[in-house]
Amino acid sequence: MSRGAPTQERTVQVFLPHRAGLPRLTTYFATLWSRRHFAAELSSATMRAAHTNTFFGQFWLVISPALNAAVYFLLVNVIRGGSAGPDFFMHLLAGLFAFNFIQTVMTNGADSVVKGGSLVLNTAFPLLLLPFSALRTAFFRFLPSLGILLAFFIYFDYAGPHSQECSQATGACFDLNTIHFSPVQLMAIPAFLLIFVFAMGLSALMATVQVYFRDTTQLLPYATRIWLYLSPVLYFADQMKPWMLKFEVFNPLYPLLGVWTDTLIRGTMPPLTWWLGSAAWAFGTLILGTFWFISREREFAVRI
Amino acid sequence: MIDEEDDTLIPKIAERKISEDIAVSVTELDVTYRTTFEKRPTLKQAVVRLGRGKRSVKTVEALKDVTFEVQRGTVLGIVGHNGAGKSTLMRTIAGIVPPTRGRIEVAGRTSTLLSLGVGFNRALTGRENIILGGLAAGLTKEELEERYERIAEFADIGDFIDMPMRSYSSGMGARLAFSVAVHLDPDILLIDEALSTGDAVFKEKASQRMMELVDNSSTMLLISHALRTIINMSTECIWLDHGKLMMQGDPEEVVDAYTEFVHVKKTSAAMNDM
Numbered sequence: 001m002s003r004g005a006p007t008q009e010r011t012v013q014v015f016l017p018h019r020a021g022l023p024r025l026t027t028y029f030a031t032l033w034s035r036r037h038f039a040a041e042l043s044s045a046t047m048r049a050a051h052t053n054t055f056f057g058q059f060w061l062v063i064s065p066a067l068n069a070a071v072y073f074l075l076v077n078v079i080r081g082g083s084a085g086p087d088f089f090m091h092l093l094a095g096l097f098a099f100n101f102i103q104t105v106m107t108n109g110a111d112s113v114v115k116g117g118s119l120v121l122n123t124a125f126p127l128l129l130l131p132f133s134a135l136r137t138a139f140f141r142f143l144p145s146l147g148i149l150l151a152f153f154i155y156f157d158y159a160g161p162h163s164q165e166c167s168q169a170t171g172a173c174f175d176l177n178t179i180h181f182s183p184v185q186l187m188a189i190p191a192f193l194l195i196f197v198f199a200m201g202l203s204a205l206m207a208t209v210q211v212y213f214r215d216t217t218q219l220l221p222y223a224t225r226i227w228l229y230l231s232p233v234l235y236f237a238d239q240m241k242p243w244m245l246k247f248e249v250f251n252p253l254y255p256l257l258g259v260w261t262d263t264l265i266r267g268t269m270p271p272l273t274w275w276l277g278s279a280a281w282a283f284g285t286l287i288l289g290t291f292w293f294i295s296r297e298r299e300f301a302v303r304i
Numbered sequence: 305m306i307d308e309e310d311d312t313l314i315p316k317i318a319e320r321k322i323s324e325d326i327a328v329s330v331t332e333l334d335v336t337y338r339t340t341f342e343k344r345p346t347l348k349q350a351v352v353r354l355g356r357g358k359r360s361v362k363t364v365e366a367l368k369d370v371t372f373e374v375q376r377g378t379v380l381g382i383v384g385h386n387g388a389g390k391s392t393l394m395r396t397i398a399g400i401v402p403p404t405r406g407r408i409e410v411a412g413r414t415s416t417l418l419s420l421g422v423g424f425n426r427a428l429t430g431r432e433n434i435i436l437g438g439l440a441a442g443l444t445k446e447e448l449e450e451r452y453e454r455i456a457e458f459a460d461i462g463d464f465i466d467m468p469m470r471s472y473s474s475g476m477g478a479r480l481a482f483s484v485a486v487h488l489d490p491d492i493l494l495i496d497e498a499l500s501t502g503d504a505v506f507k508e509k510a511s512q513r514m515m516e517l518v519d520n521s522s523t524m525l526l527i528s529h530a531l532r533t534i535i536n537m538s539t540e541c542i543w544l545d546h547g548k549l550m551m552q553g554d555p556e557e558v559v560d561a562y563t564e565f566v567h568v569k570k571t572s573a574a575m576n577d578m
Contacts, residue, residue, distance in 0.1 A: 011411075011412065012409055012410065012411045013399065013409070013410045013411075014407065014408070014409050014410075015396065015397075015399055015402060015403060015407070015408040015409075015410070016402075016403065016407055017402060017403050017404055017405060017406075034442070035439065035440070035442065037439050037444075037445055038436065038439035038440050041432075041435055041436055041439055042436055045425075045428050045432045045435075045436065046425075046427075046428075048432075049425075049427045049428055049468070052468075117425075119425070119436075119440060121395075121400070122400070122416055123398075123400070123416065123437070123440045123441055124398050124399035124400045124414075124416075125440045125441070125442070129440075213347075214346060215346055215347045298401070298402045299337070299338070301395065301400050301401055302337040302338075302401065
């Protein structure tokens with residue numbers, strides 16, 4: 001919305017009823033882009049506010065994933081009697097951190113509009129900025145965990161077990177430790193971008209659902225826990241039973257986390273079908289989520 | 305349900321030639337919205353209601369066929385009973401709630417002060433809320449930085465500006481909100497009952513600033529239940545009753561008609577803030 005200027009040239013805004021639920025999209029996205037600083041500012045202010053009364057303050061952004069890693073290290077290597085090996089541990093960490101990112105996006109995204117409160121009621125702005133702000137927050141919480149991943153990666157690459165196991169019969173040998181830096185790891189960037197796009201759609205989707213069905217945030221912890229167990233995070237994809245694999249076509253995280261962990265941890269190029277599946281899920285969810293949100297947005301002011 | 309007619313929630317910016325001296329033009333405006341019975345729709349209630357065959361969604365006809373125009377530089381007072389549709393009208397003019405039917409044209413930028421602690425997140429500091437409020441309303445970071453000092457000074461809350469807003473009194477919150485709203489240099493300022501918690505000094509400052517805006521050809525729409533305020537501050541007045549526009553005209557006359565209609569004597573209690 002531009003300022004009114006002196007008498008001769010005033011910009012007139014016209015408000016009319018909607019057509020088929022969607023506003024004029026070019027104007028909507030133009031306004032959304034021009035107010036992106038609001039989303040960024042809201043996200044960073046929220047993150048600052050979250051830790052103001054704590055002792056460690058912003059360090060929690062690093063401590064939290066480190067503690068997460070420690071808990072799973074305990075589970076995998078100590079309690080389960082770990083002969084699981086460094087590649088399993090790294091796979092677990094990478095998958096878990098990415099999964100946590102998605103889980104945070106879903107939870108914060110769901111709350112973003114209903115807790116927008118007076119901002120939603122009293123200011124006219126594209127509300128899609130709210131779930132996108134939650135997405136930014138989740139992303140900045142995810143970044144320090146990459147640091148933890150890198151630290152462990154370096155450790156295993158240089159200090160991890162480097163012996164080989166050779167078969168008596170065939171004489172073929174293989175490395176006990178497959179954690180090595182390689183150029184294929186650069187493909188983890190587009191892999192993460194696909195996860196990010198998927199999360200963008202999810203945040204808008206969850207925000208809309210929560211407005212109409214306030215039980216969503218109550219059910220989310222259980223739904224995401226089950227989703228975690230059904231995704232190749234706590235185990236490798238090739239360890240899944242055949243009957244489970246059949247259902248994995250319905251699980252977006254199967255290809256999305258698959259390309260992420262394969263490129264980042266194993267340093268191998270995943271099959272093209274996984275890339276295509278990831279892209280389909282990512283962009284499909286983005287389009288569905290954002291368009292549904294935008295078409296319902298005008299009701300939010302009167303439903304919260 | 306919402307009528308499918310034409311265009312957009314986010315305003316279609318048009319170089320239109322509505323009459324040069326008109327700031328707001330409302331034509332045959334209907335606003336109907338659906339809302340749920342329960343503030344927090346839960347699964348249990350949905351199941352229970354389904355079982356009983358009752359709808360959990362209610363249709364509210366907030367505004368019915370409202371038509372009026374506001375000239376530039378006018379202070380328009382809006383009176384009416386609780387639930388008459390005054391706040392809905394403000395929100396529709398501000399572009400927050402879209403019309404179900406009809407058309408609204410607004411010349412220039414609006415700035416809203418629509419409820420206590422407007423647009424604000426209480427966990428954040430006053431400073432952060434000023435920045436967020438300005439950014440949400442469409443100011444750029446540069447414009448905000450330029451105005452920040454004036455906003456802080458006008459609000460006059462001292463060091464509290466860097467403390468979380470949950471530690472503010474309601475008056476301080478209102479002052480901050482008001483300060484942000486008037487410093488957005490709006491062409492049209494929409495105020496809904498936002499002055500009632502200010503102290504005497506602030507009220508004086510606030511009305512002075514509002515008059516300055518009006519003198520600079522800004523337009524103001526003011527909702528207040530303090531009818532004396534409406535009479536003193538408005539140059540024109542409209543009266544809404546159950547979503548319908550009953551009268552538009554001179555503030556004294558409209559207030560007279562309104563008080564007579566609702567059978568209320570013009571006592572001190574009726575005319576002023578308590």
